[in-house]
Amino acid sequence: xxxxxxxxxxxxxxxxxxxxxxxxxxxxxxxxxxxxxxxxxxxxxxxxxxxxxxxxxxxxxxxxxxxxxxxxxxxxxxxxxxxxxxxxxxxxxxxxxxxxxxxxxxxxxxxxxxxxxxxxxxxxxxxxxxxxxxxxxxxxxxxxxxxxxxxxxxxxxxxxxxxxxx
Numbered sequence: 001x002x003x004x005x006x007x008x009x010x011x012x013x014x015x016x017x018x019x020x021x022x023x024x025x026x027x028x029x030x031x032x033x034x035x036x037x038x039x040x041x042x043x044x045x046x047x048x049x050x051x052x053x054x055x056x057x058x059x060x061x062x063x064x065x066x067x068x069x070x071x072x073x074x075x076x077x078x079x080x081x082x083x084x085x086x087x088x089x090x091x092x093x094x095x096x097x098x099x100x101x102x103x104x105x106x107x108x109x110x111x112x113x114x115x116x117x118x119x120x121x122x123x124x125x126x127x128x129x130x131x132x133x134x135x136x137x138x139x140x141x142x143x144x145x146x147x148x149x150x151x152x153x154x155x156x157x158x159x160x161x162x163x164x165x166x
Contacts, residue, residue: 019134020125031113039113050098050161057154063087068104120153
């Protein structure tokens, strides 16, 4: 799991994992490991799992579909991406994603890598006890509470997650 001189590698189920809003977020690279240059997080969840529409004050975010199908919304446009597809949201642009297939794996590349996203996900979620999807949430999230957490970390929640078919 580690290499020398600050370099390292991880297996498919390695990395700091957390359950956030019904999805499994696994950090493959934390800002502290990259000198603050970037963070890399893998997102998995059931088909239909989606993040609220939001924007970031500081961070740029790249979206790489490692497997499955994902809908990506950037500003006023949306597109369905297949394995190998990529999208980019610069700081200040409204964006979100929805996992459209149960095998979807989405990589989030966040720059600069810092405590913003990492701290926000940690506060919104909980450490995963294993690298498996969490039990489905009992109901919809508390968007007011999520908005307050997000704001502390430089993110503005602009609306609900996109539903299937939207």
